[in-house]
Amino acid sequence: MTWTELVMAAAPIQGDQPAVSDVRTGEVLSYAAFARRVTRAAAGLRAKGLRYGDHVLVNVPLGATLPVAVHAVAWAGGVAVLAASGAARMMIAQDHFDPAGVKVDQVFSFRPTPGARLFSELMTDGALEFGPLAGPALSLDGRRLFDNSELTTDLRNLATRLVIGKDDIVLSAVSEPLRGLRVIDLAMTSGAEVVVAHEPSVIGCRVLAQERGATVVVAPYELARRLLGDPVLRVVDERAVVSSLGL
Known part of the structure; x- marks a missing residue:
């Protein structure tokens, strides 16, 4: 199974369920x-x-x-x-x-x-x-x-470490394209929904999380540190999604 095949694997089951929601444009991609x-x-x-x-x-x-x-x-x-x-x-x-x-x-x-x-x-x-x-x-x-095999293997390992489930809603507060793409790949591999925010503040993250029912947030270190302790959100430092690729 190649990288893209792995990311698309949940499509037959999830169908018209949201995969990626863009806060800025309002677009929802199933x-x-x-x-x-x-x-x-x-x-x-x-x-x-x-x-x-x-x-x-x-x-x-x-x-x-x-x-x-x-x-x-x-x-x-x-x-x-x-x-x-x-x-x-x-x-x-x-x-x-x-x-x-x-x-x-x-x-x-x-x-x-x-x-x-x-x-x-x-x-x-x-x-x-x-x-x-x-x-x-x-x-x-x-x-x-x-290459495809490297990206596929790493994505599988990442899914094992971070454990995103199909019922999770992942708030992506990431701004760097590759890291943001990895968050989307990870969530879609698990059948979850990603809500893409755009450089939100701490308050903005909390408001969006509440509005969208987010269960996981992936954010830059400083923002992630300030969100720690939230009783509802599981917080992930964005560096965790690319560290295994040597980035």
Whole structure:
């Protein structure tokens, strides 16, 4: 089972249950919608010329669209590079990009953007049923690569250590993209829901936790330290989700 396959594994059971809720935009991504968008966008990327091992720059903020973009690239056999500039076969952006800072063949964006095609155009050619069995899938800089087997094994180990259940609601107060992505991956592997906050204060975290019924919060060290002692919330330092990757 590859990295993306592991993250999508709960989709047949969880179906229309929320997977990722974005506080900033109000978007709610269900498990079924996640699997559908990933496999269809992966087919579109392949149809547009992406080949195994090709790099794709992904400059998308934390929220419901980031895991779709990253896992679509991985499912297509590419390497998702979490960067706003550099050289790659393609780029996926949210709503803007710097043409002078990138050297790519094609750009796709989730919102209308000059010089880019809409990401939705990728989802018109059916679905890619099977992803890669192995090979690199993720990078922060295009040089150090994390492969499917490494990411899958680490995600399984992380799930064993942190024990997120399908009935948990995880409040992600993480701001760094890779750490935020790992929180989403971890929660989805367990069938839980992630509520993505955006640099909340201590009070903001507590209010959101109460409003959303959160049971777990993943936060930067200082914020996590100040949230400790809450009788309802289990608090996790964000460093715990990437430490085993050497980050």
